[in-house]
Amino acid sequence: MEKRLFELRFHGKGMEYFKIIIVNLILCIITLGFYYPWAKAKTLNYLYSQTSFENQPFVFTGTGNEMFKGFIKAFIFIALLYAAVFSSVFLGSGGFVQITILVIYLIFIAIIPLILHGSYRYRMAKTQWSGIRFGYSGNRSELVKLFFRDLFFTIITFGIYGAWFAMNLRNYILGHVQMGNAKFKYNGNGVDYFVLNLKGYLLSIVTLGIYIFWWQKDLFDYYVNNLSLSDDEGNMYCKSSATGGEFAGLLIVNFLIIVFTLGLGYAWVATRTLEFVMNHILLKGDIDFEKLIQTQTDYSDATATDMADVFDFGFII
Amino acid sequence: MINQLSVLFYDGNRSLPRKARIEISDQNIYLFDEDGDQFDKGIIFPFNKCRHSFLENKLFVYLDTSPSPYFVIDQSNPFYEELSKKFRHQTFLGWYGKLLQQKWITLCLVLIIIISAFYFILTGILPAATVRLISITQESSLGEKIYRSILTESKVDSTATIQAQHFADQLKLSNKYKISVTVVKEDEINAYALPGGHILINSGLLKIMNHPEELVALLGHESTHINKRHSLKGLISKMGLSLFQTIALSGMGGVGDLILKNASDLQQLSFSRSLEQEADSDGMKLMLENKVDPAGMKDLLTHLQQSVKTSFPNLSFISTHPLTQERIDDAIKLLQKHKNAAIQKQPELDQIWGLLKKRSPKAH
Numbered sequence: 057m058e059k060r061l062f063e064l065r066f067h068g069k070g071m072e073y074f075k076i077i078i079v080n081l082i083l084c085i086i087t088l089g090f091y092y093p094w095a096k097a098k099t100l101n102y103l104y105s106q107t108s109f110e111n112q113p114f115v116f117t118g119t120g121n122e123m124f125k126g127f128i129k130a131f132i133f134i135a136l137l138y139a140a141v142f143s144s145v146f147l148g149s150g151g152f153v154q155i156t157i158l159v160i161y162l163i164f165i166a167i168i169p170l171i172l173h174g175s176y177r178y179r180m181a182k183t184q185w186s187g188i189r190f191g192y193s194g195n196r197s198e199l200v201k202l203f204f205r206d207l208f209f210t211i212i213t214f215g216i217y218g219a220w221f222a223m224n225l226r227n228y229i230l231g232h233v234q235m236g237n238a239k240f241k242y243n244g245n246g247v248d249y250f251v252l253n254l255k256g257y258l259l260s261i262v263t264l265g266i267y268i269f270w271w272q273k274d275l276f277d278y279y280v281n282n283l284s285l286s287d288d289e290g291n292m293y294c295k296s297s298a299t300g301g302e303f304a305g306l307l308i309v310n311f312l313i314i315v316f317t318l319g320l321g322y323a324w325v326a327t328r329t330l331e332f333v334m335n336h337i338l339l340k341g342d343i344d345f346e347k348l349i350q351t352q353t354d355y356s357d358a359t360a361t362d363m364a365d366v367f368d369f370g371f372i373i
Numbered sequence: 374m375i376n377q378l379s380v381l382f383y384d385g386n387r388s389l390p391r392k393a394r395i396e397i398s399d400q401n402i403y404l405f406d407e408d409g410d411q412f413d414k415g416i417i418f419p420f421n422k423c424r425h426s427f428l429e430n431k432l433f434v435y436l437d438t439s440p441s442p443y444f445v446i447d448q449s450n451p452f453y454e455e456l457s458k459k460f461r462h463q464t465f466l467g468w469y470g471k472l473l474q475q476k477w478i479t480l481c482l483v484l485i486i487i488i489s490a491f492y493f494i495l496t497g498i499l500p501a502a503t504v505r506l507i508s509i510t511q512e513s514s515l516g517e518k519i520y521r522s523i524l525t526e527s528k529v530d531s532t533a534t535i536q537a538q539h540f541a542d543q544l545k546l547s548n549k550y551k552i553s554v555t556v557v558k559e560d561e562i563n564a565y566a567l568p569g570g571h572i573l574i575n576s577g578l579l580k581i582m583n584h585p586e587e588l589v590a591l592l593g594h595e596s597t598h599i600n601k602r603h604s605l606k607g608l609i610s611k612m613g614l615s616l617f618q619t620i621a622l623s624g625m626g627g628v629g630d631l632i633l634k635n636a637s638d639l640q641q642l643s644f645s646r647s648l649e650q651e652a653d654s655d656g657m658k659l660m661l662e663n664k665v666d667p668a669g670m671k672d673l674l675t676h677l678q679q680s681v682k683t684s685f686p687n688l689s690f691i692s693t694h695p696l697t698q699e700r701i702d703d704a705i706k707l708l709q710k711h712k713n714a715a716i717q718k719q720p721e722l723d724q725i726w727g728l729l730k731k732r733s734p735k736a737h
Contacts, residue, residue: 067428071477078480079472085487098469105426105433112383113428117439182439186390187383189440236388348388354439 057290062339066330068106074323076102093127093362094120107334109185110345118182118358126358169203172229174360180233181355191352194232202228219253220246230283236348238287244278252278269307270300280337292341306332378450379407385440393444395452402434404444425460432457500610504602509549512605515629516569528558530576533729537574540588540725544663546596562680564591566598568605581680585726586669593656603648608632653700657707664717671704
């Protein structure tokens, strides 16, 4: 097959998304938050259905019921941690409280790789395009090992190794994502990522923050340009076409929308940003997307996804 | 050439679509293979097991399974109108759909109403219910703990405390609580009541009083705050969401600890106008029950107002504080109502007052 450009687009409208957000908010409030998993499913359904690749929309096949089960497990887990802190504060002496808090911090850190693993498995298994599932085939113990090894190096190098940590994690996780029989690959390296961030940091200081937009652009470029997809017969490469000036426009307007609408404009900020991202990723290659085969299995345990939401850390590595 | 009637079917095994012929009944959609005989007998999409989305003049209909086989029907297809109508109708069936159908302004209004209702529950109903669940014994032991934590940061005038307590013991101030008075060495003109029976009076406040009836008025006022559980209510209603969380996580048992954690708010706690007026009028009733001249309340308030004026002569907005003036006016009205009430001279009170006043001579 000849090389050609593929089309990735976001069609969502701010007003449509706004109504979904408001309805979700109403239902979450009157159910004291228990509607959250269904609200999340509705949100993802909308955003996926408004994103198309080669004119076919993505589909989120996860359900509120699945995520509710995970939500309850995550809720019980957090409640137990809370209870541990509370009871140690009211029963124990000062030293005992400190030990409890330390142990809880360690538990939090220890479950991060488990959360990453579980939430990728669930989300990818529930992402579908042209009837073909995505999948995450990473190995849990490998990810845990990688995480703690790199965390250790990051601590003993006073954070400098953090750039390598981030890239190793991203390489591992994205390298184990598949779209049917086609495999993603991420090719980041610590040196580049460290230099990019150091440059961004220093220039942002020198330019009194103006360079932040170009730094953001560099981060976006580094994410997109190192991502590729291959099957047995071909490859697809990603290329960012965003400029620092465009990023400045996006982020400044987003900021103004949030400030002047007291946060109500979030829906427009989200749709604008998604549109921007999709419009600035060029996809070129020779994969025949009509030849993808269903290879990935289903996976319906959403506990880790809900846990990730509770701790509020982003899905994307 | 795609037949106008045909749709593209994605079977969930391969990404390559097949052309299919579509037929619709009341409950189901049937697809038949057009290219070959792969699904000769027809694939069934029951309406109630379908999800759908619209994108760029196309309708996508998914089977509610994983993976989801689906078909795409173009706007030019004669079945498009019928199917879109049916699915649009389905969208708005449930209560989620009913909400989503509303105008955005309606939704915002609903949201505002719900948030206000919750605010009302959190700041009104929930604290009131919590207060009712706390027993007097629990309240007193809580007050005792708060008292001890306050005392670690303030200096007590122990002689004046004994005298003031002796003064209070001559009076009947509460049926439910044991009232104990503490005089704190502090120039700021202030006094406050802790839940459960403790009244703290700053020596600065004693200095501006001229006669024993004013102290009775003060004790009556603060005792009313205690009897009516104003401090407890005030502390609890300031907690808002954290009260809710505590009850949800550790039940009523956690509330006491939470109150203790927030006890420092007590000194900054200002009661609403209606609570202060209640404390004034009930305080005057207590004065009458003790056969003490209720005019002491008017004098106390007037002295308070004057002392604020002399301390901050430039802050005219404080010296003409409408609340204090209003309270004085209310006290005068009540005085007229009770002008025939029985009043006795009480030599014990006068004597203890004399001793107290020797320690706190008049400031001005």
